[in-house]
Amino acid sequence: MGRSSKDKRDIYYRLAKEEGWRARSAFKLLQLDQEFNLFTCVRRAVDLCAAPGSWSQVLSRKLRANEEEKEQVKIVSVDLQAMAPLPGVTQIQGDITKVSTAQEIVRHFAGRPADLVVCDGAPDVTGLHDVDEYIQAQLLLAALNITTHVLKPGGTFIFRGKDVTLLYSQLRVFFKQVTCAKPRSSRNSSIEAFVVCQNYTPPEGYAPNMSNPLLDHSYDVDFNQLEGPNRIIVPFLACGDLSAYDSDQTYPLQLDASQEYRYTPPTQPPILPPYQQACLLRKNNLLAQQDFLPLDQTLISMKLSDQHDASPN
Numbered sequence: 001m002g003r004s005s006k007d008k009r010d011i012y013y014r015l016a017k018e019e020g021w022r023a024r025s026a027f028k029l030l031q032l033d034q035e036f037n038l039f040t041c042v043r044r045a046v047d048l049c050a051a052p053g054s055w056s057q058v059l060s061r062k063l064r065a066n067e068e069e070k071e072q073v074k075i076v077s078v079d080l081q082a083m084a085p086l087p088g089v090t091q092i093q094g095d096i097t098k099v100s101t102a103q104e105i106v107r108h109f110a111g112r113p114a115d116l117v118v119c120d121g122a123p124d125v126t127g128l129h130d131v132d133e134y135i136q137a138q139l140l141l142a143a144l145n146i147t148t149h150v151l152k153p154g155g156t157f158i159f160r161g162k163d164v165t166l167l168y169s170q171l172r173v174f175f176k177q178v179t180c181a182k183p184r185s186s187r188n189s190s191i192e193a194f195v196v197c198q199n200y201t202p203p204e205g206y207a208p209n210m211s212n213p214l215l216d217h218s219y220d221v222d223f224n225q226l227e228g229p230n231r232i233i234v235p236f237l238a239c240g241d242l243s244a245y246d247s248d249q250t251y252p253l254q255l256d257a258s259q260e261y262r263y264t265p266p267t268q269p270p271i272l273p274p275y276q277q278a279c280l281l282r283k284n285n286l287l288a289q290q291d292f293l294p295l296d297q298t299l300i301s302m303k304l305s306d307q308h309d310a311s312p313n
Contacts, residue, residue: 004263008253011245012185016054017264022084023054025120027185028194029158030058031239035181036196038156039063042115043072046105046150047089048096048143048159049121050077052268056089059118064088076108084268097142102149102208113152119143119159140167147200148174148208157197167195176201184240187247 007014012024021027033039039062047056056077063073070088077083078092078101085091090108094101106113121143123135140161147157157175161167171178176199186192245251253261270276281287 004253004261007261007263009250010247011249011251012247014264015245017266020267021054022052022057022266022268024185026054026058028120028183029055029118031183031185031244032158032181032194032196033058033062035239036156036179036198038116038158038196043069044074044109044112044114045076045116045118046114047075047077048117048119048146049079049139050091051079051081051083052270053077053083053086053089055118055120056083056086060086060088074109076105076114078105082271084271096146099149102146105146105150109150113155114150115152115155117143117147117151117155117157119157122160136161144171144174145208148202148206151200153200153202155200157200159195160192161195171195171197174202175199182238184238184244185247189248 007017010024012027016022016024016026029038039059042063045059045063047059050056056075059075063075064070064087073088075089076092077086077089078094078096080093080095082093083091092101092104092108094104119140121139123132123139125132126135140159143159144157151157168178168180175197177197179196179198180193181196182193186194255261278287
């Protein structure tokens with residue numbers, strides 16, 4: 001089956017390539033917008049943990065669709081990794097835990113706060129569940145932290161998360177409405193969900209602080225153990241209906257009888273993936289050798305380029 005096997009197993013992966021999206025995650029933001037009308041009256045948007053840029057692509061296409069209002073739209077994408085350019089998107093290669101990054105975002109908006117902040121970031125997993133959960137929590141804390149610096153009152157904040165019961169009580173300090181949503185493109189086998197926080201209303205006198213954005217310290221450390229009416233039920237919304245594609249189902253390669261299936265390469269391959277050197281060593285049968293010198297990045301790029309040129313596709 002070759003390269004077409006993943007196209008057959010993952011319908012949203014295939015559609016992302018065919019429609020020119022950098023990653024299948026673009027459909028998650030599109031489906032969230034269908035339910036919550038996220039882009040209404042949005043002129044300034046921030047995409048945190050943006051690489052490889054599929055959510056920034058959605059923001060660019062949606063917010064800049066009107067030619068007359070295109071010049072008024074400003075989109076800023078932030079990530080530690082480099083990202084290929086996108087039309088109308090300003091990129092910041094920086095750390096979202098730094099005050100300087102928040103200041104640079106606001107500076108790009110000419111001192112005006114953002115209407116919308118989105119974050120689809122997730123840390124590299126280690127396999128140690130306790131460590132992974134801690135790192136994920138710290139990433140979400142950093143995203144909320146920087147959001148309190150750049151989001152305007154009444155704005156919207158979206159991030160990917162799980163186990164939001166305790167986090168829900170904290171978010172209600174800053175947002176009037178907090179909803180947990182599951183897009184159809186998010187696999188049923190995944191515990192992934194997205195928290196949509198609307199109507200940003202910080203407490204009176206609150207000053208954003210990168211060290212601790214959570215103002216309310218009165219919640220119980222055993223909050224997740226509460227039962228009955230004392231336990232807050234987080235609103236959960238399944239986006240879309242049964243007419244949408246199932247992200248866990250395998251589909252035939254030829255969806256439309258009138259159109260023959262043709263393989264589509266990825267829209268934007270990774271610029272410098274961390275696995276690049278390991279792949280090259282494996283292809284050259286060097287992983288089994290005990291003593292080898294680290295290959296120069298320039299040599300790696302040249303070899304990969306030669307392999308790509310030699311490919312029949």
